[in-house]
Amino acid sequence: MVYEYLKYKFDRDGYVVINNFLTKKEVEDLRTAGEKLTVNPPVDSKTVFTTNQTKREANSYFMDSADTIGFFYEKNALDENKRLLVDPTVALNKVGHALHRLHPVFEACTYSEKVTNICRALGLVRPLVVQSMYIYKNPGIGGKVDEHQDSTFLFTEPDSLVGFWIALDDAKIENGCLWIIPGSHKTVDLQKRFIRNPNICAVDEPMVFQGTNSEYDQSLYVPVAVDKSSLVLLHGRVVHKSEKNKSQFSRHAYTFHVFDEGVSQYSEQNWLQTKVGFKQLYGQKSQNN
Ligand SMILES: O=C(O)CCC(=O)C(=O)O
Ligand SMILES: [Fe+2]
Secondary structure (H helix, E strand, C coil): CCHHHHHHHHHHHCEEEECCCCCHHHHHHHHHHHHHCCCCCCHHHCEECCCCCCCHHHHHHHHHHHHCEEEEECCCCECCCCCECCCHHHCEEEEEECHHHHCHHHHHHHCCHHHHHHHHHCCCCCEEEEEEEEECCCCCCCCCEEEECHHHCCCEECCCCEEEEEECCCECCCCCCEEECCCHHHHCCCCEEEEECCCCCCCCCCEEEEECCCCCCHHHCEEECECCCCEEEEECCCCEEECCCCCCCCCCEEEEEEEECCCCEECCCECCCCCCCCEECCCCCCCCC
16 A cells, blocks of 8 residues: 555545555464463453442452553453363453564564654654553454544553454454444544543542543444454544454454654553553654643
């Protein structure tokens, strides 16, 4: 794809698909690394991924995962005693959020020339990577992702968030591909923020949603069915979701988010805060930062 066209489409639709972004070997390396992560995850990791979760232990595990590799299970994968109800290879919902810093295979992909070229094509001045996730959405058990805007979780002022979503399997309607409302980054303001609770006494609720739940016209969604190795770029405000994987085919993906520190600031209120700093893809640190 011609890179000027890429920026044009991204600005117009709030997302853009780049087919064949990775080579077959690069996809295989990422997928193999993702599969290896399912072998013997640490025992303290048995927390089910849900952003409504209030349990203290799970909350701190989730918050700490900004700087670690955390393991999050599917809702139906564990019983109340945290015993696995399914095969470990299909039990995880996702792994995150510092794969790009702590795992060589994901680091190589994230800090690659291919990614740098995309950031330059989008005109990013000083892109920093804030988080990364391996998303499994395994057959039969992979849950749905409710509709949302990514800037809800990773707010910058002004909004400069870009999501990189790389398909490691063919992602089709049957196995829970992304659904996006084209142009919604322009027509919908940021509806909600997911932040650290300003009330620090609320120890059982260290993270809270601020804002309203919006009703979106469901007929505006388009399925973004892509082949494996495709990259989907997502604007921080574009509304998207994915359905449960009811098929027998897995739908693995590697995803990470960048923002442009050259033109914006990462909010200190965001749930995700790093203790070690975000690593840039390129660019000079400006005097103001
Ligand atoms: O993989 C999915 O189903 C959703 C991922 C997502 O929302 C994201 O990467 O921003
Ligand atoms: Fe998202």
